[in-house]
Amino acid sequence: MNKLEAYGHIAALAIRGDLVFPTSVNAALRVQLALDDPDCPIEEAIRLVLQEPQLAARTVALSNSAMFNRTSGPEVVNVRSAIMRIGYHNLFALAAAMVVRSFGAKITNPDVRAKAEQLWQHTVHVACLSRILAREVTGANPDTALFASIVHEVGNFYLLSRADEFPGLLDDDPDNWQPASEEIITREVLAKLNVPEPVSTAIQNLRDGFLQIPPETLLDTLILANQLSPVASPMAPPPRELPPQGDSVIDLFIDDEMMESIMAEAERDAAAMNAALLV
Structure with missing residues (x-):
């Protein structure tokens, strides 16, 4: 089964509500x-x-x-x-x-497990950054931002959890049709998990969303946190790069000193969250 068939099959099951948790x-x-x-x-x-x-x-x-x-x-x-x-x-x-x-607990393929671990580290860093950015920059609710960030990659975690059954999921995607299937799967997994509509909408708009200036919404918070995360998602296309500090509109709301403080606090919080969740 190739990548197209694998994604198509899982997406069809998701639409029918046949999700294996x-x-x-x-x-x-x-x-x-x-x-x-x-x-x-x-x-x-x-x-x-x-x-x-x-x-x-x-x-x-x-x-x-x-x-x-x-x-x-x-x-x-x-x-x-x-x-x-x-x-x-x-x-x-x-x-x-x-x-x-x-979702990653029973993955046996070492390559898939490595992807799941990288995806988790990406999630933790985005969650910690989102909480701080909401508090210091965007004015979004920090608790909501933390929750949204923790579940923002849940569709991809679900896909990785099925990769042992559908090895084609790891194939290259030269025709770039994967995003459409991912959107369907993410939408259905979020619905199955009863994620509130405002959070679900922000997550589903994240892939093609643009940062508004000044950033004020939950979506803006997620976009910024994903761009600033030191760990990239292994399931995402290359992120849109932020221009160097000093050459970007980002200086209008985050100066060098604030950026350094945000990144340092987020790194400490990520270490704390990882330690707590490994108990």
């Missing part, structure tokens, strides 16, 4: 569904997190990381305190990260 994804989705309710009682949130030992461990680890403990507060040693520190929105994003990570 690992068992661990379904478990994390149950947690997400409950946490999507802002009125979810704290006791229910604690119960749900404790039902998933990996999520519980990672929630506590993330709450103690520099990403969420910037004031060097006391070490958190239980799920209740961890949820109180990071909040529902970030717990929701952490559950989403488990979903995304789960």
Whole structure:
């Protein structure tokens, strides 16, 4: 089966809703569904997190990381305190990260596993950059930007999870028809994961979107974070390069000092997130 046939087959299955998710994804989705309710009682949130030992461990680890403990507060040693520190929105994003990570858990082909790992590192860096850019530059909601970034490559993670079944997915694509199939698959996976419409729309517009000046939206935040990420997506075409600082409209909203600060903080946060999610 060549690349065209493989993508066409998976896209057709996606349109029919026939998406194959690992068992661990379904478990994390149950947690997400409950946490999507802002009125979810704290006791229910604690119960749900404790039902998933990996999520519980990672929630506590993330709450103690520099990403969420910037004031060097006391070490958190239980799920209740961890949820109180990071909040529902970030717990929701952490559950989403488990979903995304789960797609690559059973990949056996070493080349595909390498792509999945690079895609994960790209995702982590984009997530950390998006959170900071939303706070410092675009004015988008930082929690929403973090969540959107964590799931923005979920369609490609899903494709990689099926690559052992469809080796043609790794073939070259000289006719450049792959984007159309990816759009279908990404749209259906986002729908299956119940990603909110504003987030889903921004993700689906990311491939062909253009940065508005000044950048103000979630889409602008995602575009900037993808362009600034030190790790490229192995599934994406070569990114549109940012002109050198000083020769671009980017100086209108990010000067050299701010850029250095953003990149340094994002690198620290990416290390913290990786450490927490490896628990």
